[in-house]
Amino acid sequence: MRDGAERMEQMDALRALHAARRADDVVITSMGAARDWMVLGAGPLDLPLVPSSMGTAPTIGLGLALAQPARRVIVVNGDGAMLMNLGSLVTITAAAPANLILILADNGVYEVTDAQPTPGSPGARADGTSVDFEAIARACGFRSVFHFRDAERWATDVVRVLDATGPTFVLLDVGSVPGSTGPRSPGPAAARAVELRRQLSAAAKLPGPTHP
Ligand SMILES: Cc1ncc(C[n+]2csc(CCOP(=O)(O)OP(=O)(O)O)c2C)c(N)n1
16 A cells, blocks of 8 residues: 555445355454454355454465365455565465465554554655555465555456455555444354354355355
8 A cells, every 4th residue: 555545445346246246155354354344245155254362364365275175265364464474475375275265455554452563564654655565465376366545446356356366465545444443342252253153154055056
């Protein structure tokens, strides 16, 4: 993300994803994205990762993508969390699951803990530069890499992006919402993980695709 540059509202970005996802996709969201996804409505195969240790969403997504090769696994991560586990990008591309889509909602701040600038953002760097997540994803070997700065383009292209052969990396330049609060946990994490596993095995027994 570039300071002063055009950014889409995270809620608009997630609304487009929410409309485009299929019912049999797994959607894992972390931090501010989890908060907004729960407002839009998390489905039975979704995992709003709250509470969570930062950095774990991409590798949880990798495990689910490898275990569930017939369905798409979509992870929405924050830039602060991404910077805490950049190594996961290489772990993902080594395993190369075609069904994993990692979306990075880059707002340049740790939004849910009061919007401190992340170390990759212009707000934290004396020279005003920012880390180039798109270049990092390409260098790590993601099969498909996309970068969107405005919500209309993203909304137009989201179906095509989700259909691209993965592993897919999608960088979204999003704005942070001043004064926004953190997500509320929808329940104990362990119990929700067990329930997700139950939902996944129940869905696997259904005849044919469950999406429209
Ligand atoms: C390992 C770890 N360190 C610190 C925290 C505390 N913490 C929770 S959310 C958060 C900020 C998350 O920032 P980002 O991933 O960019 O997501 P955003 O809040 O911008 O949506 C922090 C520092 C944590 N949960 N885990």
